[in-house]
Amino acid sequence: MTDWLNVIVQGVLVGGLYAMFAAGLSLIFGIMRLVNIAHGDFIVLAAYLALVVTQTLGLNPLLSLAIVVPAMALLGYALQRFVLNRTLGDDLLPSLLVTFGLSVIIQNGLQELFTADPQKLQAGAIEIASIPVIDGIFIGILPLMQFVFAVVIIGALQVVFYRTALGRAFRATADDPAVAQLMGLDNRHVFALAMGLSLAVVAVAGVLLAVRANFDPSIGPARLIFGFEAVIIGGLGSLWGTLIGGIVLGVAQAVGAHLDPGWQILAGHLTFLLVLALRPQGLFPKVRA
Amino acid sequence: MTARVSFATAGSRIGQVLVTVAVVFLAAAPWWGGRDDLRLLAEIYAYVALASLWNLLAGYAGLVSVGQQAYVGFGAYMLFGLAILAGVSPIWAIPLAGLSAGALALPVAALIFRLRGHYFAIGTWIVAEVFRLLASQLSVLGGGSGLSLPANVVTGIANSRQAREFLIYWIALGLAVGVVAAIVWLLRSRYGLALKAIRDNELAAQSNGVDIARVKLAAYVLTAIGTAMIGALIFLQKIRISPDAAFSVNDWTAFVIFITVIGGIGRIEGPIIGTIVFFLLRQSLADLGTLYLLMLGAVAIAVMLWTPKGLWGLIVDRLGFEVFPLERRVIIEDGVKA
Numbered sequence: 325m326t327d328w329l330n331v332i333v334q335g336v337l338v339g340g341l342y343a344m345f346a347a348g349l350s351l352i353f354g355i356m357r358l359v360n361i362a363h364g365d366f367i368v369l370a371a372y373l374a375l376v377v378t379q380t381l382g383l384n385p386l387l388s389l390a391i392v393v394p395a396m397a398l399l400g401y402a403l404q405r406f407v408l409n410r411t412l413g414d415d416l417l418p419s420l421l422v423t424f425g426l427s428v429i430i431q432n433g434l435q436e437l438f439t440a441d442p443q444k445l446q447a448g449a450i451e452i453a454s455i456p457v458i459d460g461i462f463i464g465i466l467p468l469m470q471f472v473f474a475v476v477i478i479g480a481l482q483v484v485f486y487r488t489a490l491g492r493a494f495r496a497t498a499d500d501p502a503v504a505q506l507m508g509l510d511n512r513h514v515f516a517l518a519m520g521l522s523l524a525v526v527a528v529a530g531v532l533l534a535v536r537a538n539f540d541p542s543i544g545p546a547r548l549i550f551g552f553e554a555v556i557i558g559g560l561g562s563l564w565g566t567l568i569g570g571i572v573l574g575v576a577q578a579v580g581a582h583l584d585p586g587w588q589i590l591a592g593h594l595t596f597l598l599v600l601a602l603r604p605q606g607l608f609p610k611v612r613a
Numbered sequence: 614m615t616a617r618v619s620f621a622t623a624g625s626r627i628g629q630v631l632v633t634v635a636v637v638f639l640a641a642a643p644w645w646g647g648r649d650d651l652r653l654l655a656e657i658y659a660y661v662a663l664a665s666l667w668n669l670l671a672g673y674a675g676l677v678s679v680g681q682q683a684y685v686g687f688g689a690y691m692l693f694g695l696a697i698l699a700g701v702s703p704i705w706a707i708p709l710a711g712l713s714a715g716a717l718a719l720p721v722a723a724l725i726f727r728l729r730g731h732y733f734a735i736g737t738w739i740v741a742e743v744f745r746l747l748a749s750q751l752s753v754l755g756g757g758s759g760l761s762l763p764a765n766v767v768t769g770i771a772n773s774r775q776a777r778e779f780l781i782y783w784i785a786l787g788l789a790v791g792v793v794a795a796i797v798w799l800l801r802s803r804y805g806l807a808l809k810a811i812r813d814n815e816l817a818a819q820s821n822g823v824d825i826a827r828v829k830l831a832a833y834v835l836t837a838i839g840t841a842m843i844g845a846l847i848f849l850q851k852i853r854i855s856p857d858a859a860f861s862v863n864d865w866t867a868f869v870i871f872i873t874v875i876g877g878i879g880r881i882e883g884p885i886i887g888t889i890v891f892f893l894l895r896q897s898l899a900d901l902g903t904l905y906l907l908m909l910g911a912v913a914i915a916v917m918l919w920t921p922k923g924l925w926g927l928i929v930d931r932l933g934f935e936v937f938p939l940e941r942r943v944i945i946e947d948g949v950k951a
Contacts, residue, residue: 359731361679410918416730420677421874421917428867428910432903545862549742552735556728590746593739597724600736604727 326460331582332575333461339567339574340471341536344529345551346558346566347478348522354561355498355518356412358419362427364548366523369430370396370530371539375443385445385535393527400523405516412515427544434541442538451535470532474567477525482563484521494518546589553596559606568608572599618941620801628936636790643779651782652850657892658789659847663865664872664884666839669796671870672879673808674832675815677730680737681840682866683721683744684714686859688841689848690748696766698753703762703770707784707845714841718834726830738862745860759855767852781850788846792839797881797937799835805939808832812879863906871913877923881937886925 345367352358360366370392377388403426411418453465485491496504497514505511533539533547550573558569573592580591599606621629642654663681671677691710695701701709725736749757771777799805807828810818819825844865848854858864868891876887891909898905916923922930929935 353731357731359735361734407914407918417671417677417878418917418921420679420731420734421870422914424679424867424870425910425914425917428863429907429914432907432910435903436907545738546742549735549739552732553739556732586746586750590743590750593743593746596739597743600724600727 326458328582330461331578333457333463334467335575335578336571337463337467337471337574338578339554339571340467340474341529341532341570342550342554342573343474343567343570344477344525344532345547346554346570347474347481347563348525348529349548349551350555350561350563350566351481351525352518352522353555355494356515357416358408358412359423359552360519360522361420361423361548362430362544363423363526363551364546365427365430365544366396366400366526367530367533367547368434368539368541368544370523370527371445371534372434372438372443372541373527374445374531374534375438378445385447385531389528389531392531393524396527396530397520397524400526401516401520403523404519405512408519409512409515427548431541431544438541440540440542442540443534444538445531445534447535466536470536473528473532474570477528478563478567481521481525485563490517550592553592556606557596557599559609562606562608565606565608569606572607616943616945619944620938620941622935622938622942624932624934625936625938628934632936636786639786640783643782648778651778653892655782655785655850656847657888658785659843660869660872660888660891661885662789662792662843663840663869664876664888665793665796665881666836666843667866667869668873668878668880668884669799670832670836672873672883673800673805673812674829675812676829676833677734678737679734679862679866679870680739680741681836681869682860682862682864683737683741684718684837684840685844685847685865686741686744686748686856687714687717688844689854689859690751690754691841692845692849693754693760693762693854696762697760703766703849704780704784707788707842707849710845711838711842715834715838718837719830721837722830722833726826726833741860741862741866745856748859749856755855757856759853759858761853762849781846785846785850788842792843793881793885795839797939800881800939804828804831809939867906868909871909873923874913875916875923877925877927878921880923880925880929881939882935883923883925887923890924 345364349360349363352360373395374385374388374392377383377391378385381388383391407422408419411422447466450465454462455465455468456462483491485494493504493509493514494517496507497509497511501511504514554566554569554573556569557572558565558567572595576595577588577592581588583591639654642651646654663685667678667681670681688707688710691713692703692706695706695709696703721740725733725740728736748754754760767777771780800808807818807823810821810823811825811828815825844859848859851858872887872891873884874887875890876885877883894909895905898908901908920927
């Protein structure tokens with residue numbers, strides 16, 4: 325019994341990480357109908373950036389966030405402003421193909437620079453520290469921290485989106501770009517800010533991923549897929565929904581892995597397909613006013 | 614005075630004569646080329662077919678898939694399964710692999726057609742991942758590490774090695790020519806008119822009575838059939854299969870997309886030109902390894918941003934020359950005989 329409880333608790337905590345993958349994806353899709361196929365590769369890029377920062381400055385990985393997050397945000401802004409804005413429009417091919425090309429470029433570029441060898445960020449004693457909850461159930465500090473980060477980030481995005489001038493600009497541009505522009509908003513700038521915010525979230529997710537597990541240049545697409553599955557399971561357009569989606573996916577994978585190690589990822593995919601078959605709008609779709 | 618409708622232009626007649634001559638010349642390759650030439654050419658034909666099929670799906674039906682490796686791998690595994698477990702001749706297993714992929718594509722489409730646009734693309738990728746993970750659970754077909762076609766199955770195709778190589782070469786050429794011809798025929802039919810109408814304006818097409826869901830479904834299923842047959846052939850030639858090779862996103866989707874985009878998406882000639890450019894680059898830059906893929910990605914992005922019609926689009930715009938025109942032209946003929 326505690327065995328299964330443990331599996332579920334671990335799944336829920338990993339779900340926080342998936343929710344972070346999902347939040348960045350959901351954010352830019354909601355605002356500019358763009359799906360960044362290179363999303364997962366940016367997560368891996370952030371992990372490598374943190375690796376370089378920790379190795380050259382001797383910083384703790386968590387402190388490296390202070391450099392990695394702004395750097396990724398700037399990259400996101402520039403990428404959207406100078407490349408991706410040109411691909412937006414009714415035709416979805418250009419943005420899909422350009423981000424797909426970026427994905428291949430990042431993967432192979434990282435492999436060229438860092439080889440295909442797995443890497444990991446060393447965070448010290450915190451990696452193995454855990455809190456006993458009840459008999460036989462331990463919660464690792466790191467997974468717990470990951471989950472708390474996810475909740476805080478999603479909460480913060482929610483506040484930004486619905487309580488600030490920036491959020492108002494995001495929502496206005498998402499609803500009607502032409503009218504938003506007439507009201508004096510510069511769409512190119514708003515879109516670039518959204519991508520900057522998305523890659524800032526990606527940066528946090530990438531660093532936390534890299535502290536917990538090995539990473540190499542090829543793991544990006546799987547992270548994109550996990551994030552995407554969390555978005556669809558949770559329900560399009562809902563930020564808290566992505567958290568639930570991430571948790572459902574994390575638990576499904578943990579249960580699958582517990583049954584048979586070969587079934588971990590497959591169990592997640594099958595859960596996604598099941599939700600798609602039975603409830604294509606997701607578990608918690610955004611209620612339309 | 615009479616009028617008739619024709620697809621052909623003076624340029625396309627010349628072009629098609631050239632294409633016919635080229636196909637005849639290539640069909641004779643076993644008599645003028647070495648073993649390596651045949652292998653390379655067969656690989657080129659496979660890519661022409663894969664890219665043409667992806668072009669039908671993404672360029673005409675508006676279904677941008679990044680998961681066609683699902684059907685390449687499925688076709689390949691069907692061939693190995695039919696040949697090893699059911700004793701079917703590998704040659705017959707190719708069309709059977711295509712038909713079973715078509716049957717499988719129906720329930721898959723029922724699921725992923727619920728996702729729109731960009732999300733559809735990622736949905737196709739997840740389906741391909743599910744196929745790959747399931748294939749690595751198939752212990753009768755080697756599980757995660759894969760297996761080779763047994764010697765008796767291979768010799769069952771033809772006794773001498775040379776005869777086998779010739780046979781596989783001709784099948785590859787036949788499939789590529791067949792796929793391109795079928796797509797030209799399809800796009801010139803009523804169905805093709807519906808497809809192009811949807812591509813240009815979905816709402817207008819619908820209000821003119823085009824059943825959009827059905828037309829797209831047909832494109833998806835037909836593409837699955839063709840892609841699986843090519844997948845079966847590719848791995849018949851390789852003799853060895855593994856889940857990672859059969860469901861490789863780089864080999865069967867990234868390359869195929871880059872080929873189509875560079876050559877010219879939404880045109881019959883685009884994937885053919887793209888494949889030629891791709892192999893010319895590969896033969897001269899193969900030593901670069903990962904850098905080659907990186908450069909290819911950069912070129913594809915540049916093409917998409919600056920000349921979204923691709924290389925063939927540039928040719929058509931400058932010279933107005935098409936080998937396989939799809940537009941109908943009305944030709945007015947003077948009825949008075951001289």
